[in-house]
Amino acid sequence: MSRSVANDELTLTREDFERAREIVAPHVYHTPMLTSRSLSEATGFDIRLKAELFQRGGAYKVRGPMNKISHLSDEERARGVICSSAGNHSQGVAIAARQYGVKAIVVMAENATPSKIAATEGYGAEVVLHGRIWDEANEKALELVEERGLTYIHPFDDPDLIAGQGTVGLEIMDDFPEAEVIVVPIGGGGLISGISMAVKSINPDVRVIGVESSGAPAMKRSVEEGSPITLDEVHCIIDGLRVRRVGQNTHSVVSRFVDEIVTLPDEQIFDAVLWLMARSKLVAEGAAAAPVAALLQGLVDAPPGTKVVAVLSGGNLDVEQLRGSTWN
Numbered sequence: 560m561s562r563s564v565a566n567d568e569l570t571l572t573r574e575d576f577e578r579a580r581e582i583v584a585p586h587v588y589h590t591p592m593l594t595s596r597s598l599s600e601a602t603g604f605d606i607r608l609k610a611e612l613f614q615r616g617g618a619y620k621v622r623g624p625m626n627k628i629s630h631l632s633d634e635e636r637a638r639g640v641i642c643s644s645a646g647n648h649s650q651g652v653a654i655a656a657r658q659y660g661v662k663a664i665v666v667m668a669e670n671a672t673p674s675k676i677a678a679t680e681g682y683g684a685e686v687v688l689h690g691r692i693w694d695e696a697n698e699k700a701l702e703l704v705e706e707r708g709l710t711y712i713h714p715f716d717d718p719d720l721i722a723g724q725g726t727v728g729l730e731i732m733d734d735f736p737e738a739e740v741i742v743v744p745i746g747g748g749g750l751i752s753g754i755s756m757a758v759k760s761i762n763p764d765v766r767v768i769g770v771e772s773s774g775a776p777a778m779k780r781s782v783e784e785g786s787p788i789t790l791d792e793v794h795c796i797i798d799g800l801r802v803r804r805v806g807q808n809t810h811s812v813v814s815r816f817v818d819e820i821v822t823l824p825d826e827q828i829f830d831a832v833l834w835l836m837a838r839s840k841l842v843a844e845g846a847a848a849a850p851v852a853a854l855l856q857g858l859v860d861a862p863p864g865t866k867v868v869a870v871l872s873g874g875n876l877d878v879e880q881l882r883g884s885t886w887n
Contacts, residue, residue: 568815571722571756576725576726576728576757579626583626586615587615587726588613589730591613592734593608593839594607595608598839598854602857602859604861607867612842612871612873616682619727620647620648620650620873622723622726623717623719624656624720628640630719636661639710640710640711641700641707642666643665646667646676646679646798647799650679650875653679654682656684664684664685666688667689668695669688669689675877694804697714713806715748717808721749723753725752725756725757728741728754732761735866738762738765738866740767740859741754741766742768743770744769744870744872745800745820746802747802748806748810750872751809754870756816759816770853774824777793777805778805778810781805785814797844798846799846799873800846823849823853823856823858825845827856828848829845834851835871842874843874844873848871850871
């Protein structure tokens with residue numbers, strides 16, 4: 560992996576992503592690229608849905624940890640690994656740790672989706688609940704690193720993790736090389752960092768558009784400010800998008816490789832969750848539906864007929880969050 564000499568900014572090459580794919584591919588699914596006539600007709604674009612909701616653990620998040628743990632030394636693996644997570648990263652780490660025979664501890668926010676907690680424990684990880692948002696859970700994880708000597712696996716700001724997530728981008732270009740625009744949700748920025756670098760290493764003309772909740776626009780604000788900022792507060796109940804501060808690496812990558820970031824409120828994102836259920840018969844979690852919401856709301860500016868990929872990043876939906884009273 561390489562960083563530019565001038566400013567130490569993270570830049571991964573196509574070779575980095577191909578090496579990650581060699582490691583990750585035996586343990587994950589090459590998820591399908593689905594056509595969506597309904598969404599294409601509603602938007603005027605030629606749309607494909609990258610269905611990572613059919614991935615192991617129900618989300619793309621298994622890819623990064625599988626690559627990361629493969630690079631740990633025997634001594635680091637022996638100490639065990641720990642991560643903080645809104646939910647999907649926890650399952651990804653738990654699955655990858657079990658694959659490599661490594662003990663895993665996961666710190667999750669106290670309001671994490673119950674199904675994600677149960678699934679994480681089902682994969683063999685120890686779950687510790689702390690705080691209300693990821694940032695608070697992460698502080699607890701770092702405390703446990705010091706107390707127990709564990710090896711920390713960051714949920715989005717690690718180069719090996721980003722390389723693993725970027726294998727989604729390689730699959731998109733394998734299956735739909737004509738893609739002109741790729742729309743990706745943004746939480747901490749690991750997925751869009753990997754996808755944007757991987758895709759542009761193949762075709763630099765592809766536009767990559769990120770989608771955030773307007774109640775937690777940490778990446779958009781950071782790009783506008785020129786460095787990572789910490790939001791004073793967030794007004795977002797979608798766990799995969801509810802981040803107060805993005806990473807140093809992910810901010811750097813997004814600033815250079817992502818063409819645009821759009822935002823919209825949680826209500827419109829949940830409308831897209833229901834739209835996908837009704838029209839495409841797909842169960843996408845909130846963060847995964849954000850790209851579809853952006854398309855339905857006309858936030859993707861492109862000519863009619865543009866070939867667009869919407870990344871459905873996961874399907875671990877908290878059904879209770881669909882109740883209208885939740886966001887009132």
